[in-house]
Amino acid sequence: ATGCFTYDPGFTATASCKSAITYIDGEEGVLLYRGYPIEQLAEKSNFLEVAYLLINGELPDKAGFAAFEHDVTHHTMIHEAFTGFLGGFRHDAHPMAMLVGMLGSMASFYHNELDLEDPAQRRLAAIRLIAKVPTIAAACYRHSIGWPLNHPRNNLDYTTRFLHMLYEVPSEPLELNPIAAKAMDLLFILHADHEQNASTSTVRLVGSTGANPYACVAAGVAALWGPAHGGANEAVLKMLSEIGRPENVQSAVDRAKDRDSGFRLMGFGHRVYKNYDPRAALVRKMTHEVLGELGINDPLLDVAMKLEEAALQDDYFVERKLYPNVDFYSGIIYKALGIPVEMFTVMFAIARTAGWVAHWLEQQDDPENKIGRPRQIYTGAANRDYVGVDTR
Ligand code: SDX
Numbered sequence: 071a072t073g074c075f076t077y078d079p080g081f082t083a084t085a086s087c088k089s090a091i092t093y094i095d096g097e098e099g100v101l102l103y104r105g106y107p108i109e110q111l112a113e114k115s116n117f118l119e120v121a122y123l124l125i126n127g128e129l130p131d132k133a134g135f136a137a138f139e140h141d142v143t144h145h146t147m148i149h150e151a152f153t154g155f156l157g158g159f160r161h162d163a164h165p166m167a168m169l170v171g172m173l174g175s176m177a178s179f180y181h182n183e184l185d186l187e188d189p190a191q192r193r194l195a196a197i198r199l200i201a202k203v204p205t206i207a208a209a210c211y212r213h214s215i216g217w218p219l220n221h222p223r224n225n226l227d228y229t230t231r232f233l234h235m236l237y238e239v240p241s242e243p244l245e246l247n248p249i250a251a252k253a254m255d256l257l258f259i260l261h262a263d264h265e266q267n268a269s270t271s272t273v274r275l276v277g278s279t280g281a282n283p284y285a286c287v288a289a290g291v292a293a294l295w296g297p298a299h300g301g302a303n304e305a306v307l308k309m310l311s312e313i314g315r316p317e318n319v320q321s322a323v324d325r326a327k328d329r330d331s332g333f334r335l336m337g338f339g340h341r342v343y344k345n346y347d348p349r350a351a352l353v354r355k356m357t358h359e360v361l362g363e364l365g366i367n368d369p370l371l372d373v374a375m376k377l378e379e380a381a382l383q384d385d386y387f388v389e390r391k392l393y394p395n396v397d398f399y400s401g402i403i404y405k406a407l408g409i410p411v412e413m414f415t416v417m418f419a420i421a422r423t424a425g426w427v428a429h430w431l432e433q434q435d436d437p438e439n440k441i442g443r444p445r446q447i448y449t450g451a452a453n454r455d456y457v458g459v460d461t462r
Pocket of ligand 1: 261263264266267268297298299300302326327329333334335336337338339340341342390392395396397
């Protein structure tokens with residue numbers, strides 16, 4: 071009745087909901103957005119078109135995409151008083167803390183006049199989130215470095231506009247290498263959705279209570295921040311930097327095999343993929359393209375490749391089906407593009423906003439498809455009588 075059901079495709083799992091948005095075959099390493107293979111979307115599409123696909127279920131024709139792009143483009147600005155919230159954060163606040171705070175307060179600017187019983191109003195909220203999250207993300211970064219905020223430029227495409235808001239300084243026009251927007255757009259596509267991952271399930275659980283979409287997405291950002299989830303890309307770069315050189319890789323692999331060490335290879339393993347994460351292969355290919363195009367010789371790439379090679383030849387990782395995931399190489403690209411490591415997970419959040427709002431819309435359109443109230447296995451004390459403090 072609550073849309074929860076148990077299925078048994080060879081393993082026991084209780085699904086939290088039904089969804090037609092993304093399909094993953096973890097054993098085979100398959101990822102489909104609305105039936106389209108991620109490899110084809112990565113090669114032929116762009117992030118905003120993928121956002122349209124995730125929300126609407128079909129690829130747009132030219133007029134449909136033009137209308138969607140117009141709607142998104144004309145909702146990219148944020149209320150001046152809203153940007154004032156940033157002043158309340160210390161300059162060294164983690165950008166994910168700022169993003170959670172800004173999105174949580176977004177409802178105070180854009181929710182009051184919304185009637186979420188009206189599908190058109192729900193779609194407007196989704197458009198606002200997709201449009202404004204890059205503006206807010208760039209503002210968080212600019213606040214952290216004490217630079218003036220940039221307003222979104224409507225004559226730029228979605229990803230290029232974001233990079234301009236991130237980097238442009240008043241004193242000189244930004245010369246953006248085309249590879250930067252190409253790589254960022256690919257990373258946005260690859261991070262756009264991923265079925266019932268922790269943050270998307272969080273968005274759906276909060277959405278089940280009837281909370282507004284801005285609160286739902288703020289909760290999703292909070293869940294994404296964890297190093298076991300979206301925070302892994304930041305953790306991977308710190309791990310690669312600590313390993314430092316290819317000759318240190320084997321000791322890192324050996325340490326990761328010792329559970330008592332508490333050390334894991336960040337960017338390795340996945341709750342669902344027990345094969346190579348198809349996204350990781352695409353990110354690794356783009357990493358070589360970006361470093362080649364920018365003429366960067368980043369020793370961390372050598373470390374990452376050596377680490378992957380060593381782990382994939384080690385029985386411990388092979389037996390546990392631990393492969394690189396989407397976070398393993400992405401940080402090297404972000405670093406090459408000048409994105410500070412604290413902003414890595416914010417990049418993930420910008421992309422995943424498309425998936426979060428698609429799942430929220432899907433859920434709100436089907437009252438039966440709410441995540442039910444989870445139950446538990448009780449492991450506490452049995453029923454017992456109260457004892458006064460003097461006799462304890
Ligand atoms: C994302 O859900 C999604 O779709 C998420 C995501 C998305 O797009 O939304 O794909 C994005 O979150 C990718 C994952 C990013 N996280 C990391 O890279 C962090 C490092 N990875 C691990 O913490 C771990 O692999 C998980 C949490 C990702 C998955 O854990 P599992 O599959 O549930 O594995 P487990 O914790 O049950 O461990 C199984 C065994 C254990 O050893 P044994 O008890 O059998 O001896 O594998 C070991 C673990 O110790 N193990 C690892 C390891 N991951 C699991 N050992 C070393 N390094 C690792 N990374």
